[in-house]
Amino acid sequence: VDLSTTIAGVKLPNLLLNASGVNCRFENELQQLVESKSGSLITKSATLNSREGNPEPRYAPLAGSIGSINSMGLPNQGYEYYLNYAKNFDYNNTAGKPLFISLAGLSLAENKTMCEAFRDANLPCVLEVNFSCPNVPGKPQVGYDMEAMEQALQVLDPIIGRPFGIKLPPYFDIAHFDQAAAIFNKFDNVVFVTCINSVGNGLAIDLDSETALIKPKDGFGGLGGLLVLPTALANVNAFYRRLKPGKQVIGCGGVTSGKEVFLHILAGASAVEIGTQLMEEGTGVFERVQKELVELMTAKGYKSVEEFRGKVKTL
Numbered sequence: 001v002d003l004s005t006t007i008a009g010v011k012l013p014n015l016l017l018n019a020s021g022v023n024c025r026f027e028n029e030l031q032q033l034v035e036s037k038s039g040s041l042i043t044k045s046a047t048l049n050s051r052e053g054n055p056e057p058r059y060a061p062l063a064g065s066i067g068s069i070n071s072m073g074l075p076n077q078g079y080e081y082y083l084n085y086a087k088n089f090d091y092n093n094t095a096g097k098p099l100f101i102s103l104a105g106l107s108l109a110e111n112k113t114m115c116e117a118f119r120d121a122n123l124p125c126v127l128e129v130n131f132s133c134p135n136v137p138g139k140p141q142v143g144y145d146m147e148a149m150e151q152a153l154q155v156l157d158p159i160i161g162r163p164f165g166i167k168l169p170p171y172f173d174i175a176h177f178d179q180a181a182a183i184f185n186k187f188d189n190v191v192f193v194t195c196i197n198s199v200g201n202g203l204a205i206d207l208d209s210e211t212a213l214i215k216p217k218d219g220f221g222g223l224g225g226l227l228v229l230p231t232a233l234a235n236v237n238a239f240y241r242r243l244k245p246g247k248q249v250i251g252c253g254g255v256t257s258g259k260e261v262f263l264h265i266l267a268g269a270s271a272v273e274i275g276t277q278l279m280e281e282g283t284g285v286f287e288r289v290q291k292e293l294v295e296l297m298t299a300k301g302y303k304s305v306e307e308f309r310g311k312v313k314t315l
């Protein structure tokens with residue numbers, strides 16, 4: 001069974017990788033991903049300067065393993081740390097794993113500076129511009145401001161000057177799928193979108209203590225895990241149906257096993273990111289989920305993901 005895929009012109013030996021933000025802030029964590037059975041890896045979203053992020057507790061699993069809530073607040077080592085990592089990355093590693101870099105500038109100016117630096121370094125890594133961080137107080141998500149998102153792309157696309165992707169928030173209105181896809185279809189370098197980032201500003205409360213699970217923002221944070229699966233599948237399929245041929249969708253959201261990876265591919269995903277389940281289980285999740293996906297494909301008679309990608313049936 002062939003699980004390989006190609007994103008932005010780079011080959012992934014298998015279609016699984018981490019969701020940006022999980023197990024990828026520090027070099028030792030990134031090395032764990034390199035050594036894992038993932039097909040590639042992506043760094044924690046970077047800002048111009050390093051950040052401590054929000055006060056803890058800022059992440060919590062939800063009762064009944066239905067998902068997670070986080071308001072990390074963009075803790076990262078600053079973009080130069082990840083630029084240096086990308087300069088030293090072994091692109092000829094035996095596993096053949098490519099490297100993705102996530103950028104989440106707090107302003108267009110920050111994103112411009114970071115994209116210029118990566119352009120000047122001219123490295124084989126692939127950029128994923130994060131327009132969807134829901135947890136920086138006072139910073140509304142660019143992904144929910146269509147005009148700002150288009151303006152940002154008008155500035156960043158020519159600077160990046162090569163295929164790149166965008167990490168999107170979940171949309172919940174068909175008009176928003178239409179508007180966002182129409183924007184991305186204007187930029188030839190935007191070759192993939194990653195759907196979805198966490199479902200912003202949920203509130204998880206502990207029944208016994210009657211207290212919010214996380215400290216920042218009165219307990220408001222992004223939701224991930226199984227509970228966001230139907231929203232993730234809808235966003236993957238909505239953009240799969242709307243984006244021009246040649247543009248791809250990376251699925252993210254609700255993956256706990258091979259089953260959900262299969263569903264993301266059926267919805268149209270060319271690669272699939274794992275966040276909450278990686279946070280809870282560790283990097284062994286990639287081997288387990290891959291085995292389950294192969295078993296499921298074999299049971300269904302599929303030899304490659306191309307045979308069923310995007311082929312979700314409707315009634």
Ligand SMILES: O=C(O)c1[nH]c(=O)[nH]c(=O)c1I
Binds near residue numbers: 021073135
């Ligand atoms: O709070 C975070 O650091 C964070 N948390 C998320 O759930 N998504 C994001 O894109 C980010 I940048």
